[in-house]
Amino acid sequence: MNRFTDKVVIVTGAASGFGTAIAVKFAGEGANVVVADLDMEGARSVAAELPGALAIEIDVSDEHQTIAMIDATVAAFGKIDVMCCNAGVPHRGSYMTRMNVDDFDRMWAINVRSIFLATKYCVPHMAQGSSIISTASIGGKRPRPGLTPYNASKAAVIALTRGMAVELAPRIRANCVCPVSAATNFDLQAMGTQDLDEAMEKKVIDGIPMGRRATPEDVADAYAFLASEEAKFLTGVALDVDGGRSIQ
Ligand SMILES: NC(=O)c1ccc[n+]([C@@H]2O[C@H](COP(=O)([O-])OP(=O)(O)OC[C@H]3O[C@@H](n4cnc5c(N)ncnc54)[C@H](O)[C@@H]3O)[C@@H](O)[C@H]2O)c1
Incomplete structure (x- = not known):
């Protein structure tokens, strides 16, 4: 499939995990991709593998860096x-x-403020049929103890998405994805470990009816679908990519 020929796609957090898979998916279907990340070395190495891609260093919680990312994309x-x-x-x-209060504020700025900033500054450059897609989490719908502030930040992503869908319609669609646990750097950080031991892995998988964790490609496929023509009437959707986890 080549659903995104001549399309311009910015992906934040694209130096690792879901973001890399999203960038690879869009580039593989013909898009020019901006690989944006705090980790510039990682962003450069992902962009180097994708035809027509541009690497940009950004802290997504920073207003001036967000404006610079949008300006550089439009210039390119x-x-x-x-x-x-x-x-x-x-x-x-x-x-x-x-x-710690500082850790709360930093997490909230990266997970929530970033979406407000990106939306505020990219919308003026978006034409009819464009879309904004965010990564929420199944924890935003079905919170469990232990990651409460994080889950609340992802509930905020879902609420932002639904409000944006109405405010930006009919020109721009806004949707988000809600993945279950996946084996990325993120997940190991959340668990506070370098590697999941067998017992932890089993506990996570036992809670997922489809019998495995999400992969970055599962998330990238959902992104591509939401951005595509096939989803042209979908807006305000928070799409579970969770193998049924949130049902039980
Ligand atoms: N992995 C999971 O289990 C899981 C589940 C549900 C949702 N999510 C969400 O998926 C998204 C991607 O996570 P991942 O699993 O791919 O993790 P990851 O750690 O592999 O990738 C995150 C990327 O974001 C970048 N980043 C971090 N802070 C940044 C900042 N301030 N500005 C710019 N870039 C920054 C990192 O450098 C990294 O490249 C996150 O929003 C996360 O909350 C992850």
Whole structure:
């Protein structure tokens, strides 16, 4: 399939995990992709593998850096068709009252403020049929103890998406994806470990009816679908990519 020929797609958090898979998916279907990340070395190495891609260093919580990312994209490609707000951080799983206030503020700025900023500054460059897609989490719908502030930030992503869908219609669609646990750097950070031991892995998988964790490609496929013509009437959707996890 080549659903995104001549489309311009920005992906934040694209140096690793879901973001890399999203960038690869859009580039593989013909898009010019902006690989945006705090980790410039990682962004450069992902972009080097993708035809027509541009690497940009950004802290997504920063207003001036967001404006610079949007300006650099428009200078390079003339427009923005899909804004993928994927960058996000967990915090070490622990009960909320033990969390440090600065860590809370930083996490909230990266997970929530970033979507407000990206939307505010990319919308003026978006034409009819464009879309904004964000990475929420199944924890935003079905929170469990231990990651409460993080889950609340992802509930905020879902609420932002639904409000944006109405405010930006009919020109621009806004949707988000809600993945279940996947084996990325993020997940190991959240668990506070370098590697999941067998017992932890089994506990996670036992809670997922489809019998496995999400992969970055599962998330990238959902992004591509939401950005595509096939989803032209979908807006305000928070699409579960969770193998049925949230049902039980
Ligand atoms: N992995 C999971 O289990 C899981 C589940 C549900 C949702 N999510 C969400 O998926 C998204 C991607 O996570 P991932 O699993 O691919 O993790 P990851 O750690 O592999 O990738 C995150 C990327 O974001 C970048 N990043 C971090 N802070 C940034 C900042 N301030 N500005 C710009 N870039 C920044 C990192 O450098 C990294 O390249 C996040 O929003 C996360 O909350 C992850």
